[in-house]
Amino acid sequence: MKNFILNTDSYKTSHYLQYPEGTQYVSSYIESRGGEFKTCLFFGLQMFIKEYLSKPINQADIDEAAEIYELHGVPFNQTGWEYILKEHQGLLPIKIEAIKEGMVVPTRNVMVQVINTDPECAWLTCFVETALLRAIWYPTTVATVSYHCKKIIEKYMFETAGHTEGIEFKLHDFGARGVSSLESAAIGGLAHLVNFQGTDTVSALMQGRKYYAEAMAGFSIPASEHSTMTSWGRDREQDAYKNMLDQYGGKDKTLAVVSDSYDIRHAIDNIWGGELKEQVINHGGTLVVRPDSGDPVTIVSDVIERLMTQFGFSYNKVGFKVLPEYIRVIQGDGVSLKAIENILIEMKRRKLSAENIAFGMGAELLQKVNRDTLKFAMKASAAAINDEWIDVYKDPITDHGKKSKAGRLALIKQDCNFKTVRANEANTQTNLLETVFINGKLIKECTFKDVREQQLNSCQKAA
Secondary structure, eight states: OOOGGGSSOGGGGGGGGTSOTTEEEEEEEEEEOOSSOSEEEOOOHHHHIIIIISSOOOHHHHHHHHHHHHHHTOOOOHHHHHHHHHHHTTOOOEEEEEOOTTOEEESSSEEEEEEESSGGGTTHHHHTHHHHHHHHHHHHHHHHHHHHHHHHHHHHHHHHHSSOTTGGGSEEEOOGGGSSOHHHHHHHHHHHTTTOOEEOOHHHHHHHHHHHOOSOOOBOOOBOOHHHHHTTOGGGHHHHHHHHHHHHOSTTOEEEEEOOSSOHHHIIIIIIIIITHHHHHHSSSEEEEEOOSSOHHHHHHHHHHHHHHHHOOEEOTTSOEEOOTTEEEEEOSSOOHHHHHHHHHHHHHTTBOGGGEEEEEOHHHHTSOOTTTTTEEEEEEEEEETTEEEEOOOOOTTOGGGOOOOSSEEEEEETTEEEEEEGGGOTTSOOSOEEEEETTEEOSOOOHHHHHHHHHTOOOOOO
């Protein structure tokens, strides 16, 4: 939808008449109030600013909104929007401050702060809540889930391999078909790539090029699906596998083949480890075997051990078993944050190194999240009324967990400890909230490389 005036909740159109007389400025902030994780990875604001806030509204937008809201039965501040069109050339007179994208911070801290810059438009700060909060909670939540997956994989890589080499390809995004829209796939897919470099979500690559100056944010390999394997028929399953090696095998090449269409034990023992064994060993690249059914916790270790029976293994420097470099496993069925951990626990129990496995994650990564995963909220915290600033907050007696912060805010850090304070109490401490947008202009732009480096340099550890 191109008309930003319609990018809100209906009830917000009536709010311009609800503030106290003399209200000049309203300041609001966005935070995660907790949820499933103790830390979150901030990402996605720049996409929203470039797509929605850098383009002026026009008279046609105002006329369309006036018609829609009248038919819908709610008030509409046509005078206010026409004032913005006349005095600000249709660009929103607001200022947005935010932490750096890619930064990992504890929950319950301010990440974004918004205020109107024209005292005639105090109603505008909270009008943008619907669009702005959605633009923050979704990519930040996906990036956070991906980040915590990374920390789990990192832990077991250290414990069972003694290094984290190649971790950037240990979690592959399979989620494009499992989300609610193309835009969700693009935004969520790019959020995952803050932490990893493996993806099959093409729209995420285009999102990175368009909004973060990243020529290529992720990578993939040739891979089969059941339709391409079963179209050969059960009696020619071996021919289907051989065709994959013939077409995509070769020096330093990697290919993935789903191998459970009928009987993965037969596929390993009699095809990969039987008729095609020499070709697997000698083709010069890496074959990735993909099981796609059964209990993920046990099937991964079972498949790795069965492959080791056929192809052998070595012990790494910390005493765990590793398949030969030319063969690996990827698990893409039933993968979630918890499943990854449970699979790696079982592998460790069987003395199998995490070097042997990569994961593919679909809806659990891009779709099975919501605003309450990290309890995101945008709340007003201060207002200037007749030139006097007052605190604005809520503290419901029935749920003190929803108590909101008061005052104009700042985020400071000392020795990796983050703290949200009143802006006038930051003193000499650096305020990590930086002005990124003001009056229609993006003034603090970051590249995707910047975002990734910020994530890598974070001193926070996953809980």
